[in-house]
Amino acid sequence: MSLFSRIPHIPTSDELADIVYSQLKKIRVNAPPGSKIRRSELSLLKTLYFRQFRYFFKELQSRLRKIVNSFPIIDALHPFHRELIDILIGLDRLHISLSRINNTLDVLQSIQKSVSRKLGICEKASEAKRIRNEALGRAGSCIKDLKEPLDDLIDIKIKLAQIPDFKLDAPTIAFAGPPNAGKSSFVSIVSTGKPEIASYPFTTKGLFCGHRYHDFIQVQFLDTPGLLDRPLDERNTIELKGIIALKHIADIIVFLFDPTPEASLPLERQVNLQKEIKKIFPETPIISYINKVDLI
């Protein structure tokens, strides 16, 4: 389960409009039972429209606030999650979508204020109807304008849910190395993690973890995507996920060599890669492990 899988359902702008407009019709104004006082059409309309506005804006704003609040506060995130979200989604993208919803909340508040004031002082039933239509029309345009940020947040939610629930303070052994060296096989043998294993390179595209107890301490085993022998700034998003995990959560790196003639990188380039990893993470102990010895 992902740390971010608790984000509730995010409606599309059409769904949101359906929810808030459909409930409006159910709001009525009935004269109190036994009441003999006949109220004017204007007074009845004003009472009805005030009730409708109160319900409509409150419901819409609380649904939008719930969406904004369900996303993580970027500044409060662990640097690992911040960097990971940045390469998987883009922090700017998340920030822009949430800001657009926050701006809409402000606009809705000012529409509600201005139409309520106009309704309060209007003196004709026809004028009250016009004000109501204006309010619902302006709010409707706001909802339509939310199509893009809401669709974006639906997509971001799916991507966030794919981030595994790493234990950020558990002792972590990370497996790194060239593609197809046997990293996932190793993690699946020594821990509860069951990453995909296949006989071709680049099988692992994300980060996976498994656990195992050692003297009552839960140790985390981290599987990372295969790395090529190239500089950091030329690495693709898949490789960068691994690099970010090595940077933030690995206490020990186990570097797997593939010594077989079929290896995806010639041995000397695997050595270069290992040196590069040592250079990027000089503080992290690296254990070199020659895998697939049964094949040589």
Ligand SMILES: Nc1nc2c(ncn2[C@@H]2O[C@H](COP(=O)(O)OP(=O)(O)OP(=O)(O)O)[C@@H](O)[C@H]2O)c(=O)[nH]1
């Ligand atoms: N003979 C032999 N095969 C192994 C050994 N370890 C892994 N394999 C095989 O090597 C292939 C690649 O294993 P994976 O565990 O998927 O390798 P990986 O390093 O995770 O690969 P990527 O995710 O693509 O980077 C699979 O067919 C495994 O069964 C080993 O010690 N001996």
Ligand SMILES: [Mg+2]
């Ligand atoms: Mg793998």
